[in-house]
Each structure stands twice: as structure tokens, then as C-alpha cells.
Amino acid sequence: MKKLSFVVPMKASTSEPPSPADCRWLYEMKFDGYRGIAIKNGKQVELLSRNRNSLDVRFPEVVTAIAKLPVDRCVIDGEICALDPKGRTSFQLIQNAEEGTVPIVYYAFDLLFEGSNDLRTLPLVERKERLDALLVDAHDPVRPSVYFDRDVAKTLTRMRKIGAEGAIAKVRDSAYVAGSRSADWVKIRFSLQQEFVIGGYSEPKGSRSGFGALLLGYYDKDRRLIYASKVGTGFNDKTLASTFRLLQVRVRKKSPFAPFELKRTRWTRGPLSKVHWVKPDLVAQISFTEWTDDGSIRHPVFLGLRDDKPSMQVVREPVARAK
Known part of the structure; x- marks a missing residue:
């Protein structure tokens, strides 16, 4: 059986944000941390940055939690974040993460491979459904990224008020195109x-x-x-x-x-x-x-x-x- 390997992350564009009333899109938090591709091959787990640098030693708690997932092989895309006292992600805080002084969370937002199945051509919503099912009993610090597609304008306003950096809008039916900066994913910045x-x-x-x-x-x-x-x-x-x-x-x-x-x-x-x-x-x-x-x-x-x-x-x- 072929070993699963690193996938170059898909990136969001900085195009004009879609209208909140456009039902083709779903939304999730824009996290302020390190992009992390988690690769599980049996008992072996790798956590790699977007430049393919190893993050295993720096964030061993994420590696341990991925190893416990109820699947023999998978590739997950997500963001490694440090949380401030109000639960907001903070890039400044993650600089001190090696010292264990701040809580770390790995927000998983896409499932690229599950077992021997390459899911990248499936619609985004289907990949997220599979990811949520895989993570239903996941151990901290691995958590699914929560997404929303209703009351979009009000939710974005609330996110802005609590000090979130921004959101990512994604086309519901979009495929995962490795290495691309796609207009199917759009950054929405509050700051x-x-x-x-x-x-x-x-x-x-x-x-x-x-x-x-x-x-x-x-x-x-x-x-x-x-x-x-x-x-x-x-x-x-x-x-x-x-x-x-x-x-x-x-x-x-x-x-x-x-x-x-x-x-x-x-x-x-x-x-x-x-x-x-x-x-x-x-x-x-x-x-x-x-x-x-x-x-x-x-x-x-x-x-x-x-x-x-x-x-x-x-x-x-x-x-x-x-x-």
C-alpha cells in the first residue's frame, strides 16, 4: 500500500469578498497561526509546515492527538494556533509555544486523504462532513474548524466585534487544488x-x-x-x-x-x-x-x-x- 505524503496546501485569494446572500459559499474563521499538514501512515505521524518543514518537535501534542484518530491513514489540512485568554488565535502568542506557556489548538478544516481514498476532487462540503465524522472523538488539541452558511452578515459582524482577524469564504462545491491560490477560497479581513x-x-x-x-x-x-x-x-x-x-x-x-x-x-x-x-x-x-x-x-x-x-x-x- 502506497504511503501517503505531503500535499502542497491550497491557498486563499484576496479577491473581492462574495455577497453574504450568495448561497454558493460557506464561511469559517481565518486563523492566525501556522498552516500545518498532518500526515498519518499507521503509527507514523508527520506534521509539516506549508514549506514542508517539520513541526513534530515544536508541537508534539498535535502529533500525539493525530496518531489517536480512528483511521489508519489520512492527510489533514489545518492551522496550528495559540489561544489568548479570550479564546482568540494570536500569532504573537504562538511565538512562545515552545515553552508550554499558552494553550495550543490544531484547527482541522479539510480532509484530503482518508485511507486509500483521495478526496481532493470531492465537493468541499462532503470533505468537511467526512472530516467532522473522523474528529467526533478526537483528543485535544485537535478540533474541527466550525463553518457556517446561515445568517452570514450577522455572524461576520459578531466575529469582527470579538476581535477576530477575519474569515475565509469557500465555494461549497469546490475541489482541493493543491498548491493553487484559488478564487474558490477568499480571505475576508477585519484587520x-x-x-x-x-x-x-x-x-x-x-x-x-x-x-x-x-x-x-x-x-x-x-x-x-x-x-x-x-x-x-x-x-x-x-x-x-x-x-x-x-x-x-x-x-x-x-x-x-x-x-x-x-x-x-x-x-x-x-x-x-x-x-x-x-x-x-x-x-x-x-x-x-x-x-x-x-x-x-x-x-x-x-x-x-x-x-x-x-x-x-x-x-x-x-x-x-x-x-
């Missing part, structure tokens, strides 16, 4: 977040240690790194120290940013002695309030580093807000 590449950092001021702010950018269609903003908030002593250690081994003399874009920023007003450039391979998750007309972001806050996305894949994401 703005995305990944940015770190291209440098400034010197700290006052009593602050490590660095003052990170210089952030994204890649355009010509593979140029476009400067977007600096971020100096959202750090604690631990994340300042750990991020600074990673920056120090990446220092370089030349700016990685596109020169024309960098000229628009205040970092080139006067000498650049207080800015250190780095190899642009670190990716940060950032929340912010809006994009400005000149291509910058306002009120950025650092949420954490991502090791599950290559820096060259970081682009400016179109904004699709809930109606």
Missing part, C-alpha cells in the same frame, strides 16, 4: 495583516537594547524589494533579543531595497550611519491600519517572525475587507 521582508534595522535609543526599528519591504513583479515602513512596536525583551541575534549574522554593507523606493523614506535624509542593512531572508508578520497613497503602511505592529514562508514570495497583498 490588516501580512508578511513583510526585513531589509535592515536602526540603532536603539535610550534604554532600549538590540535595535530601534526594523525596515520592512515586499517584492514587486520585477523582484525588487520595495520599502514599505519601519516597525518598532510589538516587541518584548525576549523578541528583541532573539530577533537581534538573527539580524547580527545577516549584516551586509549594501541596502537590499530598490534605490528609488528608498529615496522616498526618511532613512536617506542625512547620513545612514544609524541604519544596518541585512540579508533579506527574514520574514515578519505585521499588523497595520492602512496602506497610504505613496505605498507605505500606517501604525505597523510586529507580531512575530515567520519561518514557514520564503522571503521571495512576500508581495503586497490586495486588501479585501468584509462588507
Whole structure:
């Protein structure tokens, strides 16, 4: 019997959200964590990130719970999340998950293989029904992602009020197309977040240690790194120290940013002695309030580093807000 293997995750697009009255769609929470593909082959379980990096050691409680599922072989798509005291997923909190200081949940939202059956061409609703049946007696921290298709507008409003990051709208009859960014899945954001590449950092001021702010950018269609903003908030002593250690081994003399874009920023007003450039391979998750007309972001806050996305894949994401 052929061993089940990794499936490149299907991704949601940032297209215009569907009308809440359109009955072709169902909705579920947009989780703020790490995408995780769980693969069970008999007694062997693997938990892999979207980049196929192993998460087994970091989240052993998820691996143990998947191993106890009443099926010999399966592949599940889901999100590994840390929960704050109000039960909301938090990317900042998951940075401390190794220390066992926060509760972890694996929200399973799709079943790709069950036994020897490849389910990816089945309608989404059927895959979810099979997934719910498989997880009916699942052990924590594995839980099914709850979806809804009634009172959509009211439910989205309630989700926004409790501080959820957003929702994902999915076509009820959609197939699972591995590796694609499909218009059948659409992100609906209540707040703005995305990944940015770190291209440098400034010197700290006052009593602050490590660095003052990170210089952030994204890649355009010509593979140029476009400067977007600096971020100096959202750090604690631990994340300042750990991020600074990673920056120090990446220092370089030349700016990685596109020169024309960098000229628009205040970092080139006067000498650049207080800015250190780095190899642009670190990716940060950032929340912010809006994009400005000149291509910058306002009120950025650092949420954490991502090791599950290559820096060259970081682009400016179109904004699709809930109606």
C-alpha cells in the first residue's frame, strides 16, 4: 500500500469578498497561526509546515492527538494556533509555544486523504462532513474548524466585534487544488495583516537594547524589494533579543531595497550611519491600519517572525475587507 505524503496546501485569494446572500459559499474563521499538514501512515505521524518543514518537535501534542484518530491513514489540512485568554488565535502568542506557556489548538478544516481514498476532487462540503465524522472523538488539541452558511452578515459582524482577524469564504462545491491560490477560497479581513521582508534595522535609543526599528519591504513583479515602513512596536525583551541575534549574522554593507523606493523614506535624509542593512531572508508578520497613497503602511505592529514562508514570495497583498 502506497504511503501517503505531503500535499502542497491550497491557498486563499484576496479577491473581492462574495455577497453574504450568495448561497454558493460557506464561511469559517481565518486563523492566525501556522498552516500545518498532518500526515498519518499507521503509527507514523508527520506534521509539516506549508514549506514542508517539520513541526513534530515544536508541537508534539498535535502529533500525539493525530496518531489517536480512528483511521489508519489520512492527510489533514489545518492551522496550528495559540489561544489568548479570550479564546482568540494570536500569532504573537504562538511565538512562545515552545515553552508550554499558552494553550495550543490544531484547527482541522479539510480532509484530503482518508485511507486509500483521495478526496481532493470531492465537493468541499462532503470533505468537511467526512472530516467532522473522523474528529467526533478526537483528543485535544485537535478540533474541527466550525463553518457556517446561515445568517452570514450577522455572524461576520459578531466575529469582527470579538476581535477576530477575519474569515475565509469557500465555494461549497469546490475541489482541493493543491498548491493553487484559488478564487474558490477568499480571505475576508477585519484587520490588516501580512508578511513583510526585513531589509535592515536602526540603532536603539535610550534604554532600549538590540535595535530601534526594523525596515520592512515586499517584492514587486520585477523582484525588487520595495520599502514599505519601519516597525518598532510589538516587541518584548525576549523578541528583541532573539530577533537581534538573527539580524547580527545577516549584516551586509549594501541596502537590499530598490534605490528609488528608498529615496522616498526618511532613512536617506542625512547620513545612514544609524541604519544596518541585512540579508533579506527574514520574514515578519505585521499588523497595520492602512496602506497610504505613496505605498507605505500606517501604525505597523510586529507580531512575530515567520519561518514557514520564503522571503521571495512576500508581495503586497490586495486588501479585501468584509462588507
